[in-house]
Amino acid sequence: MRRSRSPWALAALLVGLVVLAQALLVPLFAAPAAHLAPRDLPVAVAGPPPATAELAARLAAARPGGFRITTLPDAAAADRALRDREVYAAFVVGPDGVGLHTAPAAGPTVAALLTEAAGQLSAGRPVPVTPVVPADPDDPRGAGFAAGFLPLALTGMLAGVLLTLLVAGRGARLAGLLGYAVLAGLGGVTVLHGWLGLLDGDPWREAGAIGLFSLAAAGAVAGLGALLGRPGLGLGALLVFLLGNPLSAVSAAPELLPQPWGTVGQFLPVGAGGTLLRSAAFFDGAGAGRPLAVLTGYAVVGLALVLVGRGSSVGGEVAARPGPARVTV
Incomplete structure (x- = not known):
């Protein structure tokens, strides 16, 4: 004849299982969000070859391993790459300096991060930002x-x-x-x-x-x-x-x-x-x-x-x- 399990033992077992599940789920959900950083993030550098080569080198040096950089000839090619979801942003070298073309619809968090990175590369000078593929106006932060x-x-x-x-x-x-x-x-x-x-x-x-x-x-x-x-x-x-x-x-x-x-x-x-x-x-x-x-x-x-x-x-x-x-x- 099998003895029934004590309700105290059953309660202790259930509480232990819930606490174990919590210990596993909290880091599973929180760790990815707490360690967001660019890791081989696709971006483009567009403009004349000498200027784009220099800017690409600065980007790579600023965050080693953070960006996968594609070099493009001009702003039009950069905008096509954004619309085709080939890159998340493009640093465009023009007569007035560097501008940033973004696709917030692909991820507003990425657009904000790259806007900050562009400001660091320009030594604090304002960088004009052009949202080529904007997020929905009713949900700008996604x-x-x-x-x-x-x-x-x-x-x-x-x-x-x-x-x-x-x-x-x-x-x-x-x-x-x-x-x-x-x-x-x-x-x-x-x-x-x-x-x-x-x-x-x-x-x-x-x-x-x-x-x-x-x-x-x-x-x-x-x-x-x-x-x-x-x-x-x-x-x-x-x-x-x-x-x-x-x-x-x-x-x-x-x-x-x-x-x-x-x-x-x-x-x-x-x-x-x-x-x-x-x-x-x-x-x-x-x-x-x-x-x-x-x-x-x-x-x-x-x-x-x-x-x-x-x-x-x-x-x-x-x-x-x-x-x-x-x-x-």
Whole structure:
């Protein structure tokens, strides 16, 4: 006859597990944000060759390893590189000195950091700043974009969990995932673009980006749940939210995070989703190739796992499992 666990011991165990989770999660979320700095950040130097060579050398010396510098012939070429998401900013050498061309829509934090760096290079003299791809005027610091993207990740994870726990049948789960992706895309763009005004691109392109991200997040969780059961749901939550969110760089840029974590985050659903939505909302789709491929991969693999995994709901299996036989004396 098995003795029941003491409620005191159970309380101590639960408290210990929560404290351990806190000790792991706090640095996971706080450390990337506390150590933001340029790490191989793509920037351009544009202008006459002798002047650009000197300026590139000064940039490299000011922050070794901080910048990946591309030399361009003139301001027009620099602006094209900004619109194509090839660089975050361009230092343009002209007759009146150095000016800074930026793309705040790619990350207001990066634009502010590079504006500060330009002031240091000019020995404190004012540097004219031209925002070639500005952030949305209703969200100049990008805080609304980052805060608005977080619920998309959370609800995507939740949709995958609920469909796995409560819905039996592979076909019903697949229909639920696809229906959720369509509704999430339409609902997300209605709120973020139409109501709050945080996005500034083509609404259909933005809805497609949000819908694909939602399908990738929910599909990854549901697919792992179908394959592994409850442990798979935990792994999916770790992949999509607990690990993916702090490494996503949605509020900054992947090149500002400690490496290799900034790169790793772009191969997780939240990081790829944030990058894809920025490209759709502010850059007419430029720079969308890699995040589009990453999210499509998660969506296809997740749907395939749902299709071949267990068809019964995980919650139903647990509820139907017989308990220990009771012996009457």
